[in-house]
Amino acid sequence: MAIALRTAPAGRTLRPAPVAYVLDSVLDTFALWRQRTITRRELARLDDRMLHDIGISQIDVEGEISKPFWKA
Structure with missing residues (x-):
């Protein structure tokens, strides 16, 4: 599993992000x-x-609801 890193100003090393942030x-x-x-x-x-009424076709709906939950 990757650890999120915070950016640091030039010349400083990067540290792992606090657990609460992750x-x-x-x-x-x-x-x-x-x-x-x-x-x-x-x-x-x-x-x-x-x-x-909201300007969406049934084809648009089918395309949207067929997406997995992790895709926008």
């Missing part, structure tokens, strides 16, 4: 993935009238 980053990533999953489920439930 943990926050991991938790933020999981939260983003969960939000994408929820949003795509909600999008899949919209009917054609609702999709038309």
Whole structure:
């Protein structure tokens, strides 16, 4: 597993990021993935009238909901 490094001014060595920073980053990533999953489920439930109202076609929906949760 890679360790996140903070940037240092010229002439200084890089140090591993604090564990709390790495943990926050991991938790933020999981939260983003969960939000994408929820949003795509909600999008899949919209009917054609609702999709038309927001300017999205059924083909657009199918393309979006077929993506894995880790892809934007």
